[in-house]
Amino acid sequence: MMELSPNKNPSSDRHIQDLLQNREFEKAESLIRVRLAQEPQGADVHYLMGVLNYFQGKIGPTVEYLKKSLAIDPHHTDAAICLSVLYNDIGKYDEAKSVFEVANQSVAHKRTGQDLGIDRKFAVKHLELADLYFRYRRYDEAIEEYAKSASLDPTALDIRIRLAKAYAKKGFLSRAMQELKQLKHEQPRFIPARIQLGLLHYSQGNVLDAELEWESITEIDPKDREALAYLQMAKKARSQP
Numbered sequence: 331m332m333e334l335s336p337n338k339n340p341s342s343d344r345h346i347q348d349l350l351q352n353r354e355f356e357k358a359e360s361l362i363r364v365r366l367a368q369e370p371q372g373a374d375v376h377y378l379m380g381v382l383n384y385f386q387g388k389i390g391p392t393v394e395y396l397k398k399s400l401a402i403d404p405h406h407t408d409a410a411i412c413l414s415v416l417y418n419d420i421g422k423y424d425e426a427k428s429v430f431e432v433a434n435q436s437v438a439h440k441r442t443g444q445d446l447g448i449d450r451k452f453a454v455k456h457l458e459l460a461d462l463y464f465r466y467r468r469y470d471e472a473i474e475e476y477a478k479s480a481s482l483d484p485t486a487l488d489i490r491i492r493l494a495k496a497y498a499k500k501g502f503l504s505r506a507m508q509e510l511k512q513l514k515h516e517q518p519r520f521i522p523a524r525i526q527l528g529l530l531h532y533s534q535g536n537v538l539d540a541e542l543e544w545e546s547i548t549e550i551d552p553k554d555r556e557a558l559a560y561l562q563m564a565k566k567a568r569s570q571p
Contacts, residue, residue: 346378350385358382373403380412392416400429407448414455418462426459427475453483460492469500487517491526498530506530521547525556532560537567 346365349358359382365375380395393416399409410429417426460475476493483489490513497506510527517523528543541564547557 343374343378347381350378350381353385355382355386371402373399373406373409376402377406377409377412380409384412384416389416389420407451411451411455415458418459423459423462427471449482453479453486453489456482457486457489457492460496464492464496464499467499469496472496473500487513487520488522491522494526494530498533503530503534519550521550521554521557525560528557528560528564532564537564540564541568 346358346361349355349361358378362375362378362382365372366379369375376395376399380392380399383389383391383395393413396409396413396416399406400413403409414426414429417423417429456475456479460472460479463469463472463475473493473496476489476496480486480489480493490509494506494509494513497503497509507527507530510523510530513520513523514527524543524547528540531537531543532540541561544557544561544564547554548561551557
């Protein structure tokens with residue numbers, strides 16, 4: 331039997347999570363059921379039971395326990411993220427989006443010092459959902475999800491590039507251009523934005539503008555291979571009659 335330090339509560343969330351990570355499911359379940367008997371209306375314990383079932387591949391019970399956790403506490407971010415990821419995994423994309431919407435509203439009404447970490451968790455999941463919509467050419471939904479993700483985590487600059495690509499696919503070329511130019515203005519040394527801006531110019535037949543954009547990258551990094559390759563492509567295109 332594992333020895334615990336005297337001040338460690340064997341039924342604490344952290345200990346249970348450690349057991350789950352180590353796949354000691356019987357021990358974890360025993361502790362969770364004790365907690366469940368003590369706290370039948372505890373959101374955390376229902377969440378932990380959901381995680382236990384998820385690790386054991388029991389999808390139905392997982393969903394039910396996570397839903398129960400959220401019914402008790404709509405602000406339970408971990409349960410919301412876990413449930414939305416599970417819905418995505420089994421193809422229930424609309425349900426996943428709905429869980430995000432409710433959870434996001436809850437977070438918006440409960441601002442704390444942990445906001446940045448929580449927002450980034452949501453940003454990652456919104457990004458995953460946006461990529462999925464983009465893959466299936468549902469560009470309206472992709473644009474919406476990319477915008478939410480970018481808003482939640484402004485430090486993830488690549489999200490805005492994906493947003494611009496979704497605008498372009500939808501046919502909103504001026505909006506895509508505006509997004510990339512704004513990103514370039516805010517982060518002048520962020521090379522991927524300049525690369526994509528050049529590609530957008532090139533796709534519209536503005537070869538000279540594309541070439542100028544890619545040339546500007548060489549001032550930041552003279553050895554950037556992608557920019558040099560695109561420059562060569564642009565110059566070759568301009569040299570042809």
